Amino acid sequence: MLEQNVWHYAYLSRPQQRKLRERLRVFIAEKEWVGCGGLEMTDEVKVTVAAQACLLLLGMPGNYCFDHVQTILVYPGAFLRPSELQNQYGVVDEEMAAHGEAWRRGPVILSWDRVLEDGHYPHDGHNLVLHEFAHQIDALDGEMGGTPPLGSTRQWKRWHDVMEGEFHRLENAVRRGWPTLLDDYGATNRAEFFAVATECFFEQPEELWKHHPELFDVLHDFYRLNPVEWVA
Ligand SMILES: [Zn+2]
Known part of the structure; x- marks a missing residue:
């Protein structure tokens, strides 16, 4: 599944591949996974989403694994921009930024078609999972304002x-x-x-x-x- 659906995986060093597999097991176990709009939740969906999200953590020390994200909603739907997905939920991006605290507790919403497409086609600059989970890292300081917590x-x-x-x-x-x-x-x-x-x-x-x-x-x-x- 990793080789097929996560193009980055083949490029990682062996230790990074191992670390990614360890992280994604924790990620899968700790989150509540919900298939929406008729999507059947499978191991493939979980592994693909978790691996792409955990790419962001590969260089970070410690055991942080998006601890504050409790629920992941996955729709089958194609071609939805993150903002449109959020709009279905009654939340637009500006509101999301303004109400980072509330959104921080909310679910991460993904479209399976997009996740698969992003995982299959390298180097096009788009990846919905990386995008959404970057927002989650951004929100770690209590505000989704474009600056994550920094060391010094x-x-x-x-x-x-x-x-x-x-x-x-x-x-x-x-x-x-x-x-x-x-x-x-x-x-x-x-x-x-x-x-x-x-x-x-x-x-x-x-x-x-x-x-x-x-x-x-x-x-x-x-x-x-x-x-x-x-x-x-
Ligand atoms: Zn966004």
């Missing part, structure tokens, strides 16, 4: 400087209709920017490193991973 004041300052600059750069490019590596959706707000940048970091690391070296650096420091090594 120095790291915070660097984060703030780089992220603000890159966010405004994307906003400006989107407004002018210029082509961008980062998805336009990242210009919505700072929370979406972090989630979209995370997708790009894991999906198109070489391009991100080439075109946004500082952004790559900040995410490299935060996730303690270098995905360029995987795809090289």
